[in-house]
Amino acid sequence: MKITDISLDRLRLELDPPFRAAWDPVPRGHFDATIVRVHTDEGITGIGSGDLMDGFGTYKHLFVGEDPLDITRHVKAIETASFHGAPYWPLEAALWDIIGKVHGRPVSELFGNAAKKLPAYASSGELKSPEERVATALKVREAGFRAMKIRIDRNRVDEGVAAVRAVREELGDDFDIMVDLNQAWRMAGDTADASDLAKTRKIIARLAELDVFWVEEPLPYADLDGFKRLRAENPGVRIAAGEMHHSVPELLRYLEEDALDVYQMDVVLAIGMHRARTLAELAQLKHRQFTPHSWTNGIGVLANLHVSAGVGGGPYFEFPYDPPGWTPERRDFMLAEPVRVDADGCLEVPDRPGLGVELDEDAIDRWRVK
CATH class of the missing domain: 3.20.20.120 (Enolase-like C-terminal domain)
Structure with missing residues (x-):
């Protein structure tokens, strides 16, 4: 199995009324999310999210063409990329999602x-x-x-x-x-x-x-x-x-x-x-x-x-x-x-293989940042 591509969907939900988080300097009027999808040549796609993955395009080549099951290698590669960029751990979540789907078991x-x-x-x-x-x-x-x-x-x-x-x-x-x-x-x-x-x-x-x-x-x-x-x-x-x-x-x-x-x-x-x-x-x-x-x-x-x-x-x-x-x-x-x-x-814990994520593609299309 090989990784053929890693795609990002950047989403923004407008918040009205705003959310007044205790840790924010100002109330937040929107909520951002980035969906990470790891595509493979066997048709299995892994899904992750969390950090916004800013600047990840610079490092995508470190993973495309590799076996998604080589998780130890990928963790080390993510650590090197994160040192120079942002925390790219949503990618690891997507890789574990693939591993769970390959084995037909929840990641837990x-x-x-x-x-x-x-x-x-x-x-x-x-x-x-x-x-x-x-x-x-x-x-x-x-x-x-x-x-x-x-x-x-x-x-x-x-x-x-x-x-x-x-x-x-x-x-x-x-x-x-x-x-x-x-x-x-x-x-x-x-x-x-x-x-x-x-x-x-x-x-x-x-x-x-x-x-x-x-x-x-x-x-x-x-x-x-x-x-x-x-x-x-x-x-x-x-x-x-x-x-x-x-x-x-x-x-x-x-x-x-x-x-x-x-x-x-x-x-x-x-x-x-x-x-x-x-x-x-x-x-x-x-x-x-x-x-x-x-x-x-x-x-x-x-x-x-x-x-x-x-x-x-x-x-x-x-x-x-x-x-x-x-x-x-x-x-x-x-x-x-x-x-x-x-x-x-x-x-x-969802009993579905992988992380158990089920996306709403209509919502993703609606809130995707163009």
Whole structure:
């Protein structure tokens, strides 16, 4: 089998009203997605998505003519190309989609087959008042979720903690709450400094009183010693990070230094599926957890799900969901059916070969950037 071509469909969904993501400098009025298709001489096509694949045309020749099943070779080639360009991990997802289709099995089975479904947590995206966050939390629980993640702005800490407290009081102790401080990295144009260690320590101490399940991205990635200190000082609160950490050696250092309780590498944004599996298994061997970030679109959600279910990640899987601003219909506009949780708040691995992606070609034609 040979790769005959790699094609990209660049899509843009206009968002009205805009989505006010907590990590964005300005509200986003559109949602971009790039669909990667790897075509082969045997008629099998692999599909991936996640990062926007900017500049990939320069490197397409590294893969065309090669056997798509030579995944180790391709992972190394993607790493060399990504060093000079953008994160091209959606290509690896498309290659795994081919491998699963060739073998007639879901990719998660090839990654270890540890689980057929995972409990999901509703991952909020917007900053909301305590009253609004409680209303959303009630909808989340009604949809079947047993956990949710709440964003806190470093400049509006009191309001954020109040939102966590309100949800805790309304939904009780049997509903898990995660908190994301979004301090590890910055969107383009966000030049504000991260909260310093002293301020972050105070925030986590307040959240510990509310029995949060974990605190995510509390510090910049470079502050390894700070992460270790936060863990040591707050034994009742898990510390999570790593979603956009592109450096495998640095993630290995985090593991060696035992800096985190929960590792969150996104397989289509950070280090790819193959490397994420390796690091996830190392984390589990150290009695630490792997729960990948999954804030792209439904294809990226599925790629992360296959790896997490394959290795037995958990205890929850991230499901971007914050109605009405962020819904499966908006997130998965390119799919025939949005990816959804079941009535018990679990995300099932599709039983179709590969990643289980079913595209809506009419939607792709409608939203394709000309």
